[in-house]
Amino acid sequence: MNERVREILSWYGSDNPGTKTNLARMLNHGRLGGTGKMVILPVDQGFEHGPARSFAPNSPAYDPDYHFQLAIDAGCNAYAAPLGFIEGAAAEFAGRIPTILKVNSANSLSTNKDQAVTASVDDALRLGCSAIGFTIYPGSEDQYEMMEEIRELSLEAKSVGLAVVMWSYPRGGKLDKAGETALDVCAYAAHMAALLGAHIIKVKPPTDVLWQPEAKAAYEKANVDKSTLAARIKHVMQATFNGRRIVVFSGGEAKDLEGLFTEIRGLRDGGANGSIIGRNTFQRPRADALDMLDKIIAIYQGKM
């Protein structure tokens, strides 16, 4: 094992060798293997937005095999999906790429700010997954119930040697649209995921808004740099145990490729551990997606 992965694993001194092994599997897999950087392919949009909104733009993506193959061919570190998508192809692709079982899910027919727990740690084990993935909505009316669910799932996952990935998306309650991606709120969401015991944290790239008045005062007093995306990412990394937790960022809203690459450079320069990119990937023709991921990986490799 190379030095960087060994260093990252050293941050997780409280975990058992099983969990460390699964973290190492993800860190060592794919074209970024061994760099401490990760690109993860997540495909839960079918559940969240519906199948046609997700896959009609590129219809081979209706097939669960498609995503496994794409993640493998692109050299991603891991592939994340809900129960059925993993079940649908896990046997065929067994051992070819680490998988993250997304164990809760929302859908766009719902009105409340919550998710249903739709899979179990036992499912993750029987399907050969390396980790469970769980979304929390800090700020929502149901946030404490969600946190109590992940408390139990997380304890169980760690005890059987799985890693825990948390999607931390502020929404609901007092939060307005600007608040959901504000720098202070994003850093807070990442910090809470870390305190809840996540090994890998996924948040959205933050804007330069400061939303909570008391936080705004603290940021201004301490002169926290928020002028560039890289600066803001640096702050988020600091907020997650001074950079000692793996944090990956979602691709955010659809944008043109140059916009996307610019953003990835900002993530990289801020010290992010990587990207987790769904729609931007599988909604393009396969060749274009592979080309895009190739460039993203190159950015994280410092070649672009």
Added chain:
Amino acid sequence: MNERVREILSWYGSDNPGTKTNLARMLNHGRLGGTGKMVILPVDQGFEHGPARSFAPNSPAYDPDYHFQLAIDAGCNAYAAPLGFIEGAAAEFAGRIPTILKVNSANSLSTNKDQAVTASVDDALRLGCSAIGFTIYPGSEDQYEMMEEIRELSLEAKSVGLAVVMWSYPRGGKLDKAGETALDVCAYAAHMAALLGAHIIKVKPPTDVLWQPEAKAAYEKANVDKSTLAARIKHVMQATFNGRRIVVFSGGEAKDLEGLFTEIRGLRDGGANGSIIGRNTFQRPRADALDMLDKIIAIYQGKM
């Protein structure tokens, strides 16, 4: 085992041999055995609508034996019913037709969009069933609780070698009447059932309505064909793992026989795995019902 059944079982690579055996039992039973097509007799209307509304039109149907015998004589693949109806005849008909224990139920005296969990996986085992059946109401205020119930029941059922059948009926919440059977909503409902880990999915034949504005845009951009029932069914099959999950369709509203046969042809031409037909069956005199099922089976056999 013939080739088609073998192919279908290959889609369920994550399941244990017990569950595969039960899926094979249903796929190989009856006059459509081995074709990959299924006609299932479901009798839960006594619970859902009341006994007289269900059985007064054909009073021998008050008897639990009646339906077992009808399903056997018609050559159906399986028979589905709530606890009491299975308990009432399972010993007498043991081993003569695969059964699906419907483990949740609603009734027409209720006002909320939910169901009560009325049977257990242990009941299914002690009664010799091949599968559990569970209804979800995507969109309803209680949908996440229902999904969490099926998560637990499903994990338990799979671990003991049973198959899982999901009735996915959008209703409640933001949905209006047109939305409940809209193409986008129906495909979404089928997709979610697949993601929740269903082996067999039951939905209603969709209309050509597109209900969610964001979905409408996606369908129109991708030029998804919705001009005929066959085209719409084809889309629903695509939305369930690119045709790699068994999907059967309900008979929809009462109609004349010609209307019904036309609809079944549409289902068949769209690639549906079959039909699940209750009221249209047991509310006719037994001879008429057998004649009707004979023709439906002939349609799926390509003879009509």
Added chain:
Amino acid sequence: MNERVREILSWYGSDNPGTKTNLARMLNHGRLGGTGKMVILPVDQGFEHGPARSFAPNSPAYDPDYHFQLAIDAGCNAYAAPLGFIEGAAAEFAGRIPTILKVNSANSLSTNKDQAVTASVDDALRLGCSAIGFTIYPGSEDQYEMMEEIRELSLEAKSVGLAVVMWSYPRGGKLDKAGETALDVCAYAAHMAALLGAHIIKVKPPTDVLWQPEAKAAYEKANVDKSTLAARIKHVMQATFNGRRIVVFSGGEAKDLEGLFTEIRGLRDGGANGSIIGRNTFQRPRADALDMLDKIIAIYQGKM
């Protein structure tokens, strides 16, 4: 064992020998033993209405021993009561009459349409009971929770060889007073109890009202006879698996003895399995009560 009991037990082919034994105990006990008819003494009114309203008219009835002795002396098939009343005398009367432990209870100080679960299957076992008794309120806002409670208790009871008796009393929700005893609603309530897996079902004698509009249409189209109590009882028996579940009827509102006997004749002529009569029994002086039960039993024996 005589032929009729053997026949009734044959309806319960899904049950284990333990449960069949307990059903046989109740069917074979008392003066109606072996006839397939039953008279059961239930004493839960102390919980439901309060002690003085229940027992002040005949004060020896405050004593738990009183009811055991009365049920034995009258030759009843079984005695049903809540936890404390069974605990208070079960050791003294051990083995002298089958008992049914009522495991949920309401009280008249409450405003909501629910019951508290007040005893357990383990209580029934340690107290030597033959069955558990449970009330559901079809139509009430809490009906699904009640059904989920009986699902669990029933599965547990059956697994340890106990029988399950359900009191099915429509109330709450959309139902008005006329609806609670309407023929369609009563038959529906009895049918649901059967589908929920009850071995013995208790409902109230139905009126000739048809309450749900869709049901009314079905009854009228099928020309279901509702002109006499016997005709209506016949329909309720039909609605419970074509007469293949044991159904007993409550005594209804207090009335004079002739009115009561006339009603019992109607129940008998409609094919009811018997009566479950509480207040009418224990609120009379003991000698009168014994005399009344003697006549009721004579009616079921066809002697009156």
Added chain:
Amino acid sequence: MNERVREILSWYGSDNPGTKTNLARMLNHGRLGGTGKMVILPVDQGFEHGPARSFAPNSPAYDPDYHFQLAIDAGCNAYAAPLGFIEGAAAEFAGRIPTILKVNSANSLSTNKDQAVTASVDDALRLGCSAIGFTIYPGSEDQYEMMEEIRELSLEAKSVGLAVVMWSYPRGGKLDKAGETALDVCAYAAHMAALLGAHIIKVKPPTDVLWQPEAKAAYEKANVDKSTLAARIKHVMQATFNGRRIVVFSGGEAKDLEGLFTEIRGLRDGGANGSIIGRNTFQRPRADALDMLDKIIAIYQGKM
């Protein structure tokens, strides 16, 4: 063991020898030991009303040792308190007086009519207690949840040989102040505790109000004597299995000593099993309290 205790134990024929032993321990302890009468010291007012309102009038009472010693020196049958007060002195006073662990508690900062479950049967066992104590609020919106909690705790307690004491205090829901202590409501509350399986029941001395209209009619028709406290107590004893459950009464509102002794005489003459007196005891100087308890015991001994 003397005859009276043997007789009382005979009422509890459904209980195992462990529970009988603990009932005997309480009945045989202290100066009333063997008489079938009991004086119990309960100290849960710190939780219910706050420490200063409870103990400032007699500040040594802040100490958990104080109450153990007081109960022992006064010759009480048992001492009842919440978890912390028992934990704080149980080791030091081990084996010197039977203890009742109060396992639920309310506080005066709350607005709802419920209690929190604050201790467990396992706590009672590890602390050497003879019984658990539990409060129900018949009539309150949460009464059914409370009853379901005691159902579980009670079953567990009995299975490990502990006795069950219920405080049955009507309040909330439809009840007004007069209803809470009305004769019919008090007798109903005591009856329900008995039906829920309590071995020892604590209620308040009832007034001569009849509160539920249907109950009023029944009382008047049966000419139930309510003219004196003794007559009313006699009725409450009758309502608890015709006097075959142990019923003790709280001291009611603070009053002068003569008023208290008069009340105790009424309890005694009505056949009560004893008193459970908290505030009136520990809010006096120790010498006065001992003197008061001496007189109360003398009343129950028939010497005053």
Added chain:
Amino acid sequence: MNERVREILSWYGSDNPGTKTNLARMLNHGRLGGTGKMVILPVDQGFEHGPARSFAPNSPAYDPDYHFQLAIDAGCNAYAAPLGFIEGAAAEFAGRIPTILKVNSANSLSTNKDQAVTASVDDALRLGCSAIGFTIYPGSEDQYEMMEEIRELSLEAKSVGLAVVMWSYPRGGKLDKAGETALDVCAYAAHMAALLGAHIIKVKPPTDVLWQPEAKAAYEKANVDKSTLAARIKHVMQATFNGRRIVVFSGGEAKDLEGLFTEIRGLRDGGANGSIIGRNTFQRPRADALDMLDKIIAIYQGKM
């Protein structure tokens, strides 16, 4: 072990040797080891208020190692933090300072007066902690649920030899701002924590307000001295089993150092067991914090 620690342990006679050992570990650790006094460093403000509001004033504090090292270097008795902060450094600092795992947490994005349970007793064991920490909000709408959570966690913790620390912060419900820190309410909150079985109780230093009218009357009648902080602390200690529970006080609102030291002297003179000081510590530069803690410890040592 010195005499004072032996005496304190004697208050916990109901606990097993495992729990006593962990209490002793905390009492004997650090510069106040053996004195019966404690200074504890708690770092849960990241969860409660957000990372930047907590750590931006002194950015090395973003790192979980920082706090362990600070607590060790300052000679604190123990360090308390939520799951992630303990996980992040527990292996590196194993055995160097006793830790308290904070098992529930709130955040400032929420609107309700509750906390999420965010860690388990199993987490505390696997991380080598000496105690669990739990916050209750007496008075809040959710207080009974919180108390029922700590009931279960506490029983489990004690059974495996851990100590239980309770943060008892009145808020919500009827309470206004003045009520939250009123003397009567603070003493009540401390008393309830003791009755709930806490070994160590944390409350805020009380003001001289008396908030509940009935309590006010009792305080005035008993002439409870509330003129100085020391007098009020003395009363709080009295309210916690006459001084036989360990009570530590939070630092209260930010104030200048002289104000803080004056307050600490008041705590000491009132008989408090110590202080638990978070923000005042880690928001200063490390050298200043060490200097401040040095003086606080000196105050408790009686040197200042």
